[in-house]
Amino acid sequence: MNRRLTDGQFAWLLMVPGLALFLAIIAYPLVSALVTGFFEQSLVLPGRAFVGLDNFADLLGGDFWPVLRNTLVFTLGATIAPFVIGYALALALDAGLPGWLRGVFLFPWVIPGVVVSFLWLWIFNANYGVLNGLLGTHVSWLGAPATAMIAVIVTKTWASFPWMMVMLLAGLQTMPKELHEAASVDGAGAIRRFRSVTVPHMRAIAGIAFLLEFIWNFQHFDTIYVLTGGGPAGATKTFAVAVYDTAFKGFDLGHATALGGLWMLLLLVLMAFYLRKENA
């Protein structure tokens, strides 16, 4: 019998390799990690013991809240600052700034994140850093809680404003010029045209870009880890750094995966916002 596959069956068969990979490298580790959150388990000691919700209770009774606060401060700072800078540069480029500048502004974005972080590590170094040299000060930018988070946000902003700029510039370039011309004819000035023409037109793309950057920053690791390692005294410890430290420096897989589970729940909320916005 020569059975022919339906289009639906064929589509499923094509998906098999992808699904197998997904199950092997995403679904299984994810489920395994979530399950580990209910056990006391070490990275180096053999065996594990079921502890129910104890790991979650420990976290919610202590480390979770300062880490959440740090993560939100970093995420908001490292999203709003590049958004504002990127938007301003996109407007300037769209208004006629020379095109080659676009390439120049993209430069920080093409440098690997770890390299950017090391560059800024030397800039901020308290004892032989460039910034103190220029300012003639002896400030411990990365060693004081008050300045460490600002330094981390500045570094991340430098690395990510170009992406924001490109996204917003693409949006601006889809805007019909006639809208601005018509508004000008009606007597609208530059600020009024920005508020009444540009902002409404850009709302969707700016919202998506902002939300995506927010989600990425919520998970961000390398800049913070290289610059401060989450210090001083936990002042820049975000979820990414806390999970890494707990699992791979503290060897405590139970608490690390429990913290990862809570972090993932928060990310799911953000993802729901993103999907809703994208489908709107």
Place this chain on the structure above:
Amino acid sequence: METLNRRAAFRLAGLSALGAALAACAPDAAGGGAPKGDAAAKRFGFTSWSLNEEAQKAAVRATVDAYAAKHGVRIDTASFPYNEYLNQVTLKLRGGQLSGAVQLDISWLAALAAMGKLKDLGAQAAKGGYTDVALSSGRFQDRQLGLPWTTGSIGLVANTEVLKKAGVEGMPATVEEFEDALRKVAKLGGGITPYAAATKAAQLKDILPWMRTFGSPLMEGDTITVGDDASVAAVEWYKKLYDAKLIAPDVDRFDARALFAQGKAAFYDDAVIARGVVAAQSPDKSLTEKMAPLARPVLKAGDQPQALLWGHVIVVVDGEGSDAAADFASYATSDTATVTAFFEKVKLPPTTTAGLADPKVAGDAFTTEWTEKITKTATPNPFWRYAGYAQIETAIAEQVQAVLVGQSPAKDALARAAETAKPLQK
């Protein structure tokens, strides 16, 4: 042109996937087919952080190459930065991706030994001619899991030229004299950090010998005593130095070495390796002549100076090529010509009686002085016996950092550190 129908396309995709899977499962070029635990294995690995450090990598490479040439084997080397080394090695060992010989800081042995994957090197230890103290640094629960590569201590190093300029006469012997010396150095200005003490969490474990200096035993029996009056006094003193800018913020061992190498620090903590490292970094070629080890100042005259034992061992992961790797570990740590040549290059004292007696080692004034002033009274860190020792030190370091940056009083912070450390004693 012939076109593929859907069925043919699917077969082709299936064959490609099968081919890729088979290729992925095939033995790799790295000698996956080497016989297990075979002394005649022609290929094995060697993981070492020293291969990542400018001052030592050439000397370590020379040892590796000499053994490879002599025995006709290939040694695949791998390296990670010191501050990331323990967790990288732990992850690789857990994931079955680590084989062959592995350099370890003696403080990490318990953590890796707890994983039950290290080879017993008792046979190599018995014939190596190591000193008893050195051998003890590679022993875990009565098994010889590491062969000692170098054994020494972490102590204070001074720049005598800077001290002379500041008007400091003689080496400070008490905490009070030490503080006076730091204040005199501070008056020199010019961006000099009087004491480049660790203030980043990664090396804040350097506070532990100061806690002992102030009278804290750190542990009594199985009870952690961090948080007692003596340890609180030590941290408050450290904070006083920090606030007076006698120690600098944002400093770890590597920053301290850089500052000292540039003549921008009068004192810092390091191992005996300090001379080789600083010499490699310093623009002042005569700096090593101005370096002097000093016994850690004591609280009152007559107290015993405190120092932490320090050293490297080479362990071997059980399994593929482990016998050959064990032979390499034995060669690197006990072959007299090799260890003395290694000493000449990096100034790390050997661990065998024959190596220590060699005129090149015994006649080295700096090493002899270091041994006499620092190693002689050095003791192990009491937390090393626990697999979670690194977590215990991190718990203490983070709380000391909280004190330094003014987030918490010393008493509260150390009480929290002790509370965090208690469940980690396993």
